[in-house]
Amino acid sequence: MSQSAPPADAVVFPKSHSFPPFWTIQRVPATRQTQFKHWSNTIQLYCRTLKIWRMNLSDHLSSPLFHNYKLDRWLELEEAQMILEWMASEEGSKRAEWVNESSSGKAGDLAGRTTAWIYWRRPEEWADVIMDWIDSTGQKGSVVTIHEITQGEATTSQEFHGMDPDILEKTLQILIKRGKAQIFGASGEQGVKFF
Amino acid sequence: MLFKNLELSTALRPELASEESLLFVQDGVGLYEGKYKLPLHQNGHVYLTSHRICYVDNTEARKNSIAIDLRDVGHYDFYAGFLKSSAKITISPKPSKHLSGLVSQVDRLEFSTPRGSPSPGPGNWISPIPIRVPSKPSVTWICSICSFSNLLSPSFDINTANQNTVLQPCQTCGIKPTLAHVLKAAISATAQRPAPDFQQSSVVLNKSHDPSLTQIKEASFQCPRCTFSNHPSLLTCEMCGAPLIASNQNVEMPSIRPLSPGPVLERLEPLSSVEHEKIKLSFRAGGAQIFYERLKGAITQRKWLLTNAPPIPTPVSETDSNKSGKSTPGPESEAVGIAGLELLSNERRKNNATVINSAFSDLEALIASAKDIIALAESLSKKTQGSSAKAILNESVASLGMSATKDMLGSDALYLSELSRTLAEYLTDDRAGVLKNEGGIMTLVDLWARFNRKRNGVELVRPSDFEKAARRWVPLGLPVRLREFKNGLLVVQRHDWTDSKIVGQLLAWFQEFRIFEPVQPVPWDWRLFGRGVSAQEAANHFGWSLGVAIEELEMAEDKGVLCREETPEGIKFWENWLGGNEDKLL
Numbered sequence: 001m002s003q004s005a006p007p008a009d010a011v012v013f014p015k016s017h018s019f020p021p022f023w024t025i026q027r028v029p030a031t032r033q034t035q036f037k038h039w040s041n042t043i044q045l046y047c048r049t050l051k052i053w054r055m056n057l058s059d060h061l062s063s064p065l066f067h068n069y070k071l072d073r074w075l076e077l078e079e080a081q082m083i084l085e086w087m088a089s090e091e092g093s094k095r096a097e098w099v100n101e102s103s104s105g106k107a108g109d110l111a112g113r114t115t116a117w118i119y120w121r122r123p124e125e126w127a128d129v130i131m132d133w134i135d136s137t138g139q140k141g142s143v144v145t146i147h148e149i150t151q152g153e154a155t156t157s158q159e160f161h162g163m164d165p166d167i168l169e170k171t172l173q174i175l176i177k178r179g180k181a182q183i184f185g186a187s188g189e190q191g192v193k194f195f
Numbered sequence: 196m197l198f199k200n201l202e203l204s205t206a207l208r209p210e211l212a213s214e215e216s217l218l219f220v221q222d223g224v225g226l227y228e229g230k231y232k233l234p235l236h237q238n239g240h241v242y243l244t245s246h247r248i249c250y251v252d253n254t255e256a257r258k259n260s261i262a263i264d265l266r267d268v269g270h271y272d273f274y275a276g277f278l279k280s281s282a283k284i285t286i287s288p289k290p291s292k293h294l295s296g297l298v299s300q301v302d303r304l305e306f307s308t309p310r311g312s313p314s315p316g317p318g319n320w321i322s323p324i325p326i327r328v329p330s331k332p333s334v335t336w337i338c339s340i341c342s343f344s345n346l347l348s349p350s351f352d353i354n355t356a357n358q359n360t361v362l363q364p365c366q367t368c369g370i371k372p373t374l375a376h377v378l379k380a381a382i383s384a385t386a387q388r389p390a391p392d393f394q395q396s397s398v399v400l401n402k403s404h405d406p407s408l409t410q411i412k413e414a415s416f417q418c419p420r421c422t423f424s425n426h427p428s429l430l431t432c433e434m435c436g437a438p439l440i441a442s443n444q445n446v447e448m449p450s451i452r453p454l455s456p457g458p459v460l461e462r463l464e465p466l467s468s469v470e471h472e473k474i475k476l477s478f479r480a481g482g483a484q485i486f487y488e489r490l491k492g493a494i495t496q497r498k499w500l501l502t503n504a505p506p507i508p509t510p511v512s513e514t515d516s517n518k519s520g521k522s523t524p525g526p527e528s529e530a531v532g533i534a535g536l537e538l539l540s541n542e543r544r545k546n547n548a549t550v551i552n553s554a555f556s557d558l559e560a561l562i563a564s565a566k567d568i569i570a571l572a573e574s575l576s577k578k579t580q581g582s583s584a585k586a587i588l589n590e591s592v593a594s595l596g597m598s599a600t601k602d603m604l605g606s607d608a609l610y611l612s613e614l615s616r617t618l619a620e621y622l623t624d625d626r627a628g629v630l631k632n633e634g635g636i637m638t639l640v641d642l643w644a645r646f647n648r649k650r651n652g653v654e655l656v657r658p659s660d661f662e663k664a665a666r667r668w669v670p671l672g673l674p675v676r677l678r679e680f681k682n683g684l685l686v687v688q689r690h691d692w693t694d695s696k697i698v699g700q701l702l703a704w705f706q707e708f709r710i711f712e713p714v715q716p717v718p719w720d721w722r723l724f725g726r727g728v729s730a731q732e733a734a735n736h737f738g739w740s741l742g743v744a745i746e747e748l749e750m751a752e753d754k755g756v757l758c759r760e761e762t763p764e765g766i767k768f769w770e771n772w773l774g775g776n777e778d779k780l781l
Binding site for chain 1: 718720723724752759761767771772
């Protein structure tokens with residue numbers, strides 16, 4: 001996604017990643033619940049480290065995340081989908097969202113679901129982070145372009161640098177609802193004014 | 196005196212001596228001493244063995260179980276029951292020792308029996324009722340239904356009696372008398388108090404009818420269908436072929452009462468009894484007839500005399516004498532070394548051959564020499580020890596004595612509960628160690644196969660009966676239990692063999708994997724996770740069958756103690772580090 005992303009082997013996986021039963025979807029509901037929780041944490045950690053905003057499962061199935069080459073254990077596409085599905089649910093505190101949710105139709109139908117936004121921070125949380133940055137840099141009342149927020153040199157040290165435009169869109173919508181921001185200008189050259 | 200303490204087995208059945216064999220079992224039995232009920236012995240099983248009559252209480256088996264040695268039984272009588280009163284068997288102690296006691300009772304009663312020369316035999320039917328209630332004059336009323344003279348309860352007061360007074364029903368037929376009837380009797384009794392002899396003798400008069408009445412009852416056993424009076428030993432009616440026992444029970448079943456109307460003895464402990472009283476067994480659930488027949492047989496056989504008796508002479512002695520006639524006496528003493536040993540073993544083989552030949556020549560002889568045959572079979576199986584089939588044979592001859600057979604028990608329900616007890620005994624028997632050898636758990640089918648094999652092809656148990664019997668373990672409070680796994684597999688376990696105990700054992704086993712380095716290097720941190728095991732490994736380790744191992748592992752998985760890993764080689768179970776121990780994984 002981003003040119004500055006670190007290599008995949010830079011991710012330090014939690015110990016559960018090398019626990020062989022971790023790679024089998026558990027039969028007992030209570031155990032499966034904790035197993036998914038561990039998976040959710042692992043995926044969030046991986047995406048945060050590698051700045052992956054939008055995950056395409058078929059691209060990542062052979063990545064170290066879903067394939068432990070040392071153990072020779074891997075997840076099948078359906079299993080990975082089950083985990084993301086769980087992450088997208090209330091139970092998984094909505095740490096993921098299918099990109100084509102609306103068009104894919106019924107919930108639970110996993111066939112068309114291959115890409116999801118991974119929210120290591122949810123849009124509401126990003127809104128707070130961006131507001132903190134605006135506050136700390138004294139940009140309240142001034143207009144910032146969207147390009148400046150995600151790609152500008154001023155934000156390279158910020159976590160939201162390189163943010164997926166769709167997630168930023170969702171974040172800004174939340175700020176507008178809160179009455180903290182206002183968007184104006186034509187598409188492609190949009191500016192945001194923070195209050 | 197008559198009552199002895201009774202040792203019970205783990206399954207709450209009487210512990211039998213080596214020579215003793217079980218003849219009959221009946222439940223729903225209460226005990227009387229004389230006319231009085233023994234309050235702690237009103238609902239139990241009665242086991243008739245070749246040596247004893249054992250009463251095992253249903254509620255407080257360990258506390259209230261007693262036995263009567265058949266050797267102490269002098270006289271026994273059968274009373275077939277009448278209207279509402281249950282069939283009873285009266286057992287009198289042997290008179291010889293208690294003669295003086297009877298004399299004193301007779302003296303005090305001043306009956307028609309001549310003073311100083313009481314007949315000590317069983318024909319002595321004097322009731323000691325007046326001694327029981329010496330404080331009050333005995334008042335009797337004659338039942339208008341059966342003309343039995345009943346003793347009026349001491350609490351009955353003529354002055355205060357009214358319509359609400361609770362009247363004791365007739366002790367023989369169980370029909371309640373009218374108040375007027377009892378009052379009349381009471382008033383006439385008080386009027387005649389100066390001359391109680393008359394009243395007493397009328398009691399004796401009625402009593403003297405009793406034995407004859409019993410005799411009639413005993414001689415005939417009325418068919419419930421056609422009312423033909425059958426001989427008591429017949430099982431089906433001679434006239435119409437109706438089953439006598441079964442229908443007899445059906446007739447009597449509704450008459451089972453939680454409380455029979457007879458007076459209750461104030462004293463609770465019969466064991467301390469020093470009085471020489473007749474014991475009555477009241478058969479409230481039927482079965483008295485067969486019990487009586489078997490009791491008669493057992494007392495006639497006097498098996499207890501055989502305990503220290505010399506072995507029955509066999510034709511062996513004849514052949515011996517023949518042999519000694521041919522050869523010089525005592526050749527063994529002369530032959531030494533290998534020749535002597537060979538001669539000795541030859542002798543032994545010949546001896547065995549004659550024992551076997553004579554035993555199987557006819558059934559009577561087989562019964563007579565059962566002891567020898569069992570000893571021989573044991574020694575033969577010992578010689579070929581090592582194979583498990585022989586061990587089972589060995590085990591089977593040793594356990595011939597204590598088995599419930601359908602023929603021994605009247606009803607199906609009783610058969611099942613006795614079978615259930617027999618099974619529990621078999622399972623918990625430390626000598627055989629059936630359950631222990633199987634790792635504390637075995638499938639019901641395995642048990643069924645082994646149990647029927649043990650019976651040597653005789654009196655085999657039907658699978659349906661077997662399962663029903665096994666399901667009675669828990670209701671009967673026996674030390675084994677039947678457990679049904681999710682997939683319907685039925686297994687047998689000790690009752691204290693709980694899931695948590697299994698889980699503890701599993702965890703202890705898994706812990707070893709984190710301590711000892713695995714033989715082959717593994718790509719994960721074995722110090723942290725140990726390793727996974729297949730069901731087969733668990734079965735081998737704990738001595739379980741594979742089905743049991745799978746079920747126990749899945750049980751532990753359901754409890755969140757284990758988790759699974761599906762590999763191409765099959766399912767492996769691991770300690771569950773996914774749940775609970777989150778710290779370890781982060």
